[in-house]
Amino acid sequence: MNNWQKSKELIEENEKWIPGGVVSLNRKSEPNICFTKGTGSHVIDLDNNEYIDYQAGFAASFLGHNDxxxxxxxxxxxxxxxxxxxxxxxxxxxxxxxxxxxxxxxxxxxxxxxxxxxxxxxxxxxxxxxxxxxxxxxxxxxxxxxxxxxxxxxxxxxxxxxxxxxxxxxxxxxxxxxxxxxxxxxxxxxxxxxxxxxxxxxxxxxxxxxxxxxxxxxxxxxxxxxxxxxxxxxxxxxxxxxxxxxxxxxxxxxxxxxxxxxxxxxxxxxxxxxxxxxxxxxxxxxxxxxxxxxxxxxxxxxxxxxxxxxxxxxxxxxxxxxxxxxxxSDKYNVYEYVENLGRSLEKGLNEIFKNFDLEFFVARQGSAFCTYFMDHAPIDFHDIIDHHDFDFDRKYRLELIEQGVFNFPLPIKQGSISFAHTPEDIDYTLESTEKVLKKLLSKSDSRLAVKNKV
Ligand SMILES: Cc1ncc(COP(=O)(O)O)c(C=O)c1O
The missing domain is CATH 3.40.640.10 (Type I PLP-dependent aspartate aminotransferase-like (Major domain))
Structure with missing residues (x-):
């Protein structure tokens, strides 16, 4: 279990001066982590936990943090x-x-x-x-x-x-x-x-x-x-x-x-x-x-x-x-590079998910991706609220954070690969995904427990 004690204390202190303790309240989440440094594809928090980052500053850091x-x-x-x-x-x-x-x-x-x-x-x-x-x-x-x-x-x-x-x-x-x-x-x-x-x-x-x-x-x-x-x-x-x-x-x-x-x-x-x-x-x-x-x-x-x-x-x-x-720049071929990483992630996720008894769909456009816990590509928001398993998504994101893979801990938020991500980052993300699914789905009644939709 990660320790976010210093983040927690900082937010409590901030609450004296900032409503909610966080500037821009859409950044508030559970767990509420205070990040202090971003380098390339990685971020570090106040408690010194390190993550592969797919939040990318709400998708802004396309070349990676601090390019x-x-x-x-x-x-x-x-x-x-x-x-x-x-x-x-x-x-x-x-x-x-x-x-x-x-x-x-x-x-x-x-x-x-x-x-x-x-x-x-x-x-x-x-x-x-x-x-x-x-x-x-x-x-x-x-x-x-x-x-x-x-x-x-x-x-x-x-x-x-x-x-x-x-x-x-x-x-x-x-x-x-x-x-x-x-x-x-x-x-x-x-x-x-x-x-x-x-x-x-x-x-x-x-x-x-x-x-x-x-x-x-x-x-x-x-x-x-x-x-x-x-x-x-x-x-x-x-x-x-x-x-x-x-x-x-x-x-x-x-x-x-x-x-x-x-x-x-x-x-x-x-x-x-x-x-x-x-x-x-x-x-x-x-x-x-x-x-x-x-x-x-x-x-x-x-x-x-x-x-x-x-x-x-x-x-x-x-x-x-x-x-x-x-x-x-032709020197970097950014779009080709991130497309290749995106394709590996999508392929790897599909291979892992199909071994588990759950509905899923990995949606991707280039470097942007989202795993839905429903059996088809969504066509609109109602399709998602009618079919996506929000509770499972929430748990899945939290467990990935515990493994050091940071997606915003709110269901259906997009993940963003950057030019700074490496094939090793993708491999680690896939290994972590498999671990998380084994943990979440090994409990005999877990699928029943997570069937409640929003
Ligand atoms: C599609 C889209 N439009 C507009 C905005 C607003 O941009 P900003 O947060 O820079 O005001 C966002 C922010 O997330 C967005 O995703």
Missing amino acids: PDINEEVRRTLENQHILMGAGPTDLEGELAHLFCDAIPGVESIQVTTTGSEATYHAIRIARAATGKDHIIIMQGGYNGWHNDVACNVISTKEAIGPRVSPGEYPIDSISAGIPESSKHLVHVINFNDLDSVEYVLKRYDVACILLEPILQNIGIVKPREGYLQGLRKLADKHGFLLIFDEVKTGFRHALGGYQSICGVTPDLSTFGKAVANGYPLGVIGGKKEYMDYFIHPDKEKRVLIAGTFNAFPLTTAAAIATIKKLS
């Missing part, structure tokens, strides 16, 4: 005394924008924010300004940030959202108090992979945009069905609303050109964050010039505000430039 090339660029920028000037452009932001537009097929120009939430916030604003409509469509089980329009329906309980309605609308299950009813009234949450639900909403409301993760990666890995994203594109063109891909998780992790370069569908706007600066805080909104130019619209009534004291902060911009350069 030396990225840190070198940040250090150089710091040594050049280039922090915050606050007037005019920096010499770095244009370079980042150029690299970005070259890399992503649907992006003709960008603006830079500090977080992914700000990027999705601005994307929705542009959609409303450009269409003159107020309603938006988002996905059940998607996560697009913390602001009023999108802070709802992530890993909801079935009591809160009810059974699948198709086609139709789900109730808003807010993940925050303090959101005005008038704001909720403009948001329509529908099932992923279901074009009929989009048409249902379009018939009833004036829709400005659909905002979605092209793969739902905040409830594991839920992939779009063949033709689904293409269908959304057609509906957007026909009905005059904007298609916005939230690539905060898929962008840069699955391909330099984002998931849009894999699926071949060009959104009107896209948002990015996380992997783009390999753990440094940076968000991006980008897309077609005709929409991005709403930030400089000559008509003041139509102009969309973008402002932020720390937008394109030089240290994080330098990190993003270095990250994109490294991801593009």
